[in-house]
Amino acid sequence: MKVTPLGYALIGLIIARPRSGYDLRKAFEDSPLGVYSSSPGSIYPVLAKLADAGMIEKRAITKSTKSVFHPTTKGRSELKKWLSKPVTVNEIAKEIDITLLRFAFLESLNDLRLTQTFLESFEDAVSTHLENLNAFLETTDGKALSPYGRLAMENGMSGFEGQLSWAARAKATLLISAKKRR
Amino acid sequence: MKVTPLGYALIGLIIARPRSGYDLRKAFEDSPLGVYSSSPGSIYPVLAKLADAGMIEKRAITKSTKSVFHPTTKGRSELKKWLSKPVTVNEIAKEIDITLLRFAFLESLNDLRLTQTFLESFEDAVSTHLENLNAFLETTDGKALSPYGRLAMENGMSGFEGQLSWAARAKATLLISAKKRR
DNA sequence: CCAACCATGTAAGCTGTTACATGATTGA
DNA sequence: TCAATCATGTAACAGCTTACATGGTTGG
Numbered sequence: 001m002k003v004t005p006l007g008y009a010l011i012g013l014i015i016a017r018p019r020s021g022y023d024l025r026k027a028f029e030d031s032p033l034g035v036y037s038s039s040p041g042s043i044y045p046v047l048a049k050l051a052d053a054g055m056i057e058k059r060a061i062t063k064s065t066k067s068v069f070h071p072t073t074k075g076r077s078e079l080k081k082w083l084s085k086p087v088t089v090n091e092i093a094k095e096i097d098i099t100l101l102r103f104a105f106l107e108s109l110n111d112l113r114l115t116q117t118f119l120e121s122f123e124d125a126v127s128t129h130l131e132n133l134n135a136f137l138e139t140t141d142g143k144a145l146s147p148y149g150r151l152a153m154e155n156g157m158s159g160f161e162g163q164l165s166w167a168a169r170a171k172a173t174l175l176i177s178a179k180k181r182r
Numbered sequence: 183m184k185v186t187p188l189g190y191a192l193i194g195l196i197i198a199r200p201r202s203g204y205d206l207r208k209a210f211e212d213s214p215l216g217v218y219s220s221s222p223g224s225i226y227p228v229l230a231k232l233a234d235a236g237m238i239e240k241r242a243i244t245k246s247t248k249s250v251f252h253p254t255t256k257g258r259s260e261l262k263k264w265l266s267k268p269v270t271v272n273e274i275a276k277e278i279d280i281t282l283l284r285f286a287f288l289e290s291l292n293d294l295r296l297t298q299t300f301l302e303s304f305e306d307a308v309s310t311h312l313e314n315l316n317a318f319l320e321t322t323d324g325k326a327l328s329p330y331g332r333l334a335m336e337n338g339m340s341g342f343e344g345q346l347s348w349a350a351r352a353k354a355t356l357l358i359s360a361k362k363r364r
Numbered sequence: 365c366c367a368a369c370c371a372t373g374t375a376a377g378c379t380g381t382t383a384c385a386t387g388a389t390t391g392a
Numbered sequence: 393t394c395a396a397t398c399a400t401g402t403a404a405c406a407g408c409t410t411a412c413a414t415g416g417t418t419g420g
Contacts, residue, residue: 004379022399030323032314037381044401066399100334107330132214141212148289152282155348162344166337186407204371219409226373248371
């Protein structure tokens with residue numbers, strides 16, 4: 001079964017703490033971090049599929065229509081697989097918010113080496129993408145950019161430069177404890 | 183008929199210069215600016231719909247299977263309507279790349295006042311969103327953020343701060359000629 | 365002549381959203 | 393008791409992508 005990003009997000013939240021469908025909806029509702037709709041139509045069908053596939057376990061609450069989802073071994077390992085995938089240029093360019101989602105859930109794995117690999121892969125992808133953008137500026141199309149187009153382009157580029165410094169900061173913040181331990 | 187963002191992008195490109203479907207595909211292919219797929223399945227159906235709705239005009243090239251799309255009055259006015267919509271907080275939070283697309287096409291309207299309105303609306307939306315994010319940090323959920331979650335949050339926030347300085351720069355760059363004219 | 369590119373289109377599917385529908389529980 | 397919130401679910405569709413399919417044109 002193919003798990004979608006929303007599916008991974010749900011598994012990740014359930015690993016952090018077992019929750020009902022309603023709890024999960026609220027988790028999306030309360031945070032202003034864009035991402036997904038909190039509407040029932042988004043979440044319940046995905047939860048049902050994940051439960052079918054054994055990625056999570058639905059436990060009924062006695063004397064209630066309510067139920068709570070718990071993590072399973074399979075769910076944990078699938079999530080880990082997803083989080084361990086290297087960051088690609090395409091992911092950076094088109095769905096960087098999903099990259100950040102992956103980063104956030106990385107914490108649950110408690111594996112600093114993986115975090116480091118991830119952040120380095122992130123830096124590589126961002127750098128490559130920035131090189132591509134710079135290369136584009138040197139092409140005929142790039143040089144022919146109108147003022148507004150150029151400004152829009154600069155918007156993107158300075159954003160990705162910000163991503164690079166963020167990654168450096170993140171590494172410094174998270175990997176410092178490892179250094180201390182030496 | 184409802185025009186989708188991809189539809190507006192196509193109208194905008196056609197206004198800039200009449201093109202065939204194939205030309206439009208290449209426009210997406212060559213630019214590393216994320217946005218849309220250049221595959222035929224994305225573009226041709228939308229072009230057909232836009233032509234049906236009178237937003238663009240398909241002109242056959244004699245002795246060829248090829249044809250070129252030209253802008254229409256209706257297409258121009260619909261695009262202008264789309265570009266004139268104020269930037270909302272939700273748009274900033276969830277589809278800022280579309281906001282930037284709108285900005286880029288704004289140039290074709292040749293209306294500095296509209297550009298200024300747009301950028302100010304953009305600044306307002308970004309500021310409000312930043313306030314929302316800051317407010318979230320003060321809530322129980324915000325204070326309970328794990329280190330990784332906090333870093334992901336900071337990533338977003340510094341990105342939006344970057345958007346604010348970009349908007350200021352864009353205003354300075356574009357509106358300076360208006361000042362000179364006084 | 366054959367590879368590469370020009371050129372257009374359809375069908376199926378993926379991912380997620382909006383809108384609809386229903387009923388239980390809680391607190392003022 | 394009645395509004396608000398808890399709680400779960402389905403149906404329809406939106407918007408875009410991938411993969412498939414087909415044929416013309418050009419240059420080495």
